[in-house]
Amino acid sequence: MNHFFRYILFxxxxxxxxxxxxxxxxVCKSCPISSLKTAISVAKDFDTIVVKKGTYKxxxxxxxxPLTIIGKNYPVIDGxxxxxxxxxxxxxxxxxxxxxxxxGTSYTEDYAAIRVRESKNFVxxxxxxxxxxxxxxxxxxxxxxxxxxxxxxxxxxxxxxGNGIQLWYSKNIQIEHNFVQHVRDGIYxxxxxxxxxxxxxxxxxVRYGLHFMFSNDDTYKDNTFExxxxxxxxxxxxxxxxxxxxxKKNWGTASYGMLLKEINDSEIIGNTFEDNTIGINIExxxxxxxxxxxxxxxxxxxxxxxxxxxxxxxxxxxxxNAFDIAYNSNVNDNVFDKNYWSSYTGYDLDKNGIGDVPYxxxxxxxxxxxxxxxxxxxxxxxxxxxxxxxxxxxxxxxxDDLLDNNPQIKKLKW
Amino acid sequence: MFKILKYSFxxxxxxxxxxxxxxxxxxxxxxxxxxxxxxxKAVITLMNVIIVLVPLIGxxxxxxxxxxxxxxxxxxxxxxxxxxxxxxxxxxxxxxxLSMSLILGxxxxxxxxxxxxxxxxxxxxxxLITGTFLTLIFTxxxxxxxxxNENKIKGFGYAIxxxxxxxxxxxxxxxxxxxMFDDYPLDKVSLIGTMLNPIDLSRTxxxxxxxxxxxxxxxxxxxxxxxxxSFGLIVSxxxxxxxVVLPVFRIVFKSKKKDF
Numbered sequence: 219m220n221h222f223f224r225y226i227l228f229x230x231x232x233x234x235x236x237x238x239x240x241x242x243x244x245v246c247k248s249c250p251i252s253s254l255k256t257a258i259s260v261a262k263d264f265d266t267i268v269v270k271k272g273t274y275k276x277x278x279x280x281x282x283x284p285l286t287i288i289g290k291n292y293p294v295i296d297g298x299x300x301x302x303x304x305x306x307x308x309x310x311x312x313x314x315x316x317x318x319x320x321x322g323t324s325y326t327e328d329y330a331a332i333r334v335r336e337s338k339n340f341v342x343x344x345x346x347x348x349x350x351x352x353x354x355x356x357x358x359x360x361x362x363x364x365x366x367x368x369x370x371x372x373x374x375x376x377x378x379x380g381n382g383i384q385l386w387y388s389k390n391i392q393i394e395h396n397f398v399q400h401v402r403d404g405i406y407x408x409x410x411x412x413x414x415x416x417x418x419x420x421x422x423x424v425r426y427g428l429h430f431m432f433s434n435d436d437t438y439k440d441n442t443f444e445x446x447x448x449x450x451x452x453x454x455x456x457x458x459x460x461x462x463x464x465x466k467k468n469w470g471t472a473s474y475g476m477l478l479k480e481i482n483d484s485e486i487i488g489n490t491f492e493d494n495t496i497g498i499n500i501e502x503x504x505x506x507x508x509x510x511x512x513x514x515x516x517x518x519x520x521x522x523x524x525x526x527x528x529x530x531x532x533x534x535x536x537x538x539n540a541f542d543i544a545y546n547s548n549v550n551d552n553v554f555d556k557n558y559w560s561s562y563t564g565y566d567l568d569k570n571g572i573g574d575v576p577y578x579x580x581x582x583x584x585x586x587x588x589x590x591x592x593x594x595x596x597x598x599x600x601x602x603x604x605x606x607x608x609x610x611x612x613x614x615x616x617x618d619d620l621l622d623n624n625p626q627i628k629k630l631k632w
Numbered sequence: 633m634f635k636i637l638k639y640s641f642x643x644x645x646x647x648x649x650x651x652x653x654x655x656x657x658x659x660x661x662x663x664x665x666x667x668x669x670x671x672x673k674a675v676i677t678l679m680n681v682i683i684v685l686v687p688l689i690g691x692x693x694x695x696x697x698x699x700x701x702x703x704x705x706x707x708x709x710x711x712x713x714x715x716x717x718x719x720x721x722x723x724x725x726x727x728x729x730l731s732m733s734l735i736l737g738x739x740x741x742x743x744x745x746x747x748x749x750x751x752x753x754x755x756x757x758x759x760l761i762t763g764t765f766l767t768l769i770f771t772x773x774x775x776x777x778x779x780x781n782e783n784k785i786k787g788f789g790y791a792i793x794x795x796x797x798x799x800x801x802x803x804x805x806x807x808x809x810x811x812m813f814d815d816y817p818l819d820k821v822s823l824i825g826t827m828l829n830p831i832d833l834s835r836t837x838x839x840x841x842x843x844x845x846x847x848x849x850x851x852x853x854x855x856x857x858x859x860x861x862s863f864g865l866i867v868s869x870x871x872x873x874x875x876v877v878l879p880v881f882r883i884v885f886k887s888k889k890k891d892f
Contacts, residue, residue, distance in 0.1 A: 586811065590810050590811050592819060592821075592822045593807055595832075597839060598680060599803045599835060601800050601803035
């Protein structure tokens with residue numbers, strides 16, 4: 219019994235000493251400590267710094283201790299366009315509720331509003347970033363969280379603008395509920411594995427809404443990518459999971475809903491592609507499972523450029539696209555099965571919900587347009603309908619084994 | 633001229649064919665709108681119909697009307713009336729009654745559907761304007777053919793051939809040229825090729841106004857740049873007007889010299 223009390227007493231003492239040790243430091247214009255930099259220099263490990271409302275003209279703030287920095291009522295940290303604003307180099311840092319503006323622009327260094335360098339267990343949340351070069355830049359870090367930030371840039375040209383959220387050589391980062399607008403690439407990942415990107419909105423960016431390269435085993439869920447200069451580009455990665463994302467209104471001469479290049483063994487499920495010039499542009503991507511996606515009103519729903527093998531397209535909805543599938547060769551190794559095609563004209567005599575005549579998603583005209591792009595001007599001409607029909611009856615130029623043998627009669631619902 | 637126009641117009645208004653034509657468009661509009669419930673999709677389907685059917689009906693109707701009213705024309709020619717006003721009056725009578733059937737037939741269901749609250753109103757008006765232009769053009773061409781051929785069978789044959797050429801064969805030749813010369817820059821060629829055929833021109837105009845313009849990829853930028861601007865639109869409408877005016881001039885010219 220005595221023994222037990224001694225233990226309890228010991229724990230209480232440890233807890234109290236911990237509380238005493240972690241003090242809170244207030245930063246405001248009239249406080250003894252009136253800048254974030256001095257607050258960090260006087261703080262001990264695991265302290266909390268509370269920044270009160272006001273404008274703090276500071277840059278090159280280096281957080282080299284495990285601290286929690288909390289802004290009350292969004293204090294403004296103004297970098298005055300002089301360079302990087304906050305750099306985190308320690309583990310276990312939390313930054314919450316700051317309004318960071320005026321990051322310097324440089325052509326030799328990637329200045330960021332907030333940079334995390336080689337640290338673990340960081341949390342960056344509820345920030346508002348404006349007038350930035352790079353927004354949140356995470357390099358060689360792991361196990362962090364970027365949550366509920368709002369990044370609004372003013373990028374016009376690609377060469378003198380930075381990315382909203384950039385990950386470089388990082389692992390196991392969660393990026394959730396962020397809102398990124400008007401930067402170069404909304405979310406950019408390079409050499410970053412096991413990340414979760416969820417519920418973000420990335421819109422109106424100069425180049426890509428989402429861009430990743432050499433980043434394996436990542437999951438992208440419930441994001442919206444809208445009206446970006448060139449849509450979304452994903453390249454050279456393996457085992458990617460993309461669920462329930464929306465790709466919308468990526469219009470333009472060279473823009474895609476999604477550009478896949480050298481993506482292998484991935485899953486693309488439940489996404490919506492609406493009003494894009496090209497829904498998905500696929501190049502050299504193998505063993506991808508496309509399921510339960512919806513393609514509405516795209517110019518090309520799917521454009522297959524070559525070297526794409528054993529991909530499976532099952533149970534997708536293709537609704538009112540000008541071209542459902544475009545191929546540039548007549549070799550096919552991909553499977554199309556049980557999709558709904560709005561331009562399917564067959565019948566279902568045995569009433570099992572599956573059309574009795576197979577559907578050919580590649581039209582002759584899409585083959586011709588691939589060869590001679592100018593012929594697009596004849597779209598929806600009667601002559602084109604006639605040659606498409608004759609090609610459908612006896613395929614010569616289009617892959618004759620590219621068939622959906624079980625086209626659905628009714629639009630699929632999940 | 634206006635008396636003859638009025639006469640031809642009322643004559644046609646009383647005839648069964650105008651009603652059939654009107655009823656056809658009315659039915660088409662109703663079916664498309666109320667069974668489809670997607671307005672922009674309905675406009676695309678309508679475009680397909682207008683591009684193919686309006687020229688065909690304009691041609692056939694024009695030729696038919698000319699041959700049918702030949703005796704009446706000869707009677708009129710015996711009166712002290714200017715030749716040009718006889719033929720122009722007849723032409724306008726046919727063309728206007730056909731245009732009216734088209735505009736009313738398609739317009740009424742769209743108005744009931746709630747067109748004025750919808751954003752597709754501009755696409756729709758463009759559709760009707762090009763439809764009217766096509767009617768004017770093809771009726772004029774039909775009158776030309778009928779004036780040049782006394783033989784009815786020949787006249788009908790040429791009329792159908794003309795429609796077939798502009799609606800189908802022209803596109804085939806156009807496509808072949810584009811594919812054969814695809815090593816050369818073809819932007820300008822395809823623009824000019826489109827301008828030369830009223831059916832292609834109308835189709836491109838409507839397509840680019842609908843949001844399909846997005847799909848036109850990087851080559852389409854040229855077309856979009858041309859047709860998408862007000863300059864391109866004006867040039868296109870001038871071309872369509874030229875397509876109306878030239879055959880009408882030939883009607884006047886030919887009718888003055890012709891022996892009846």
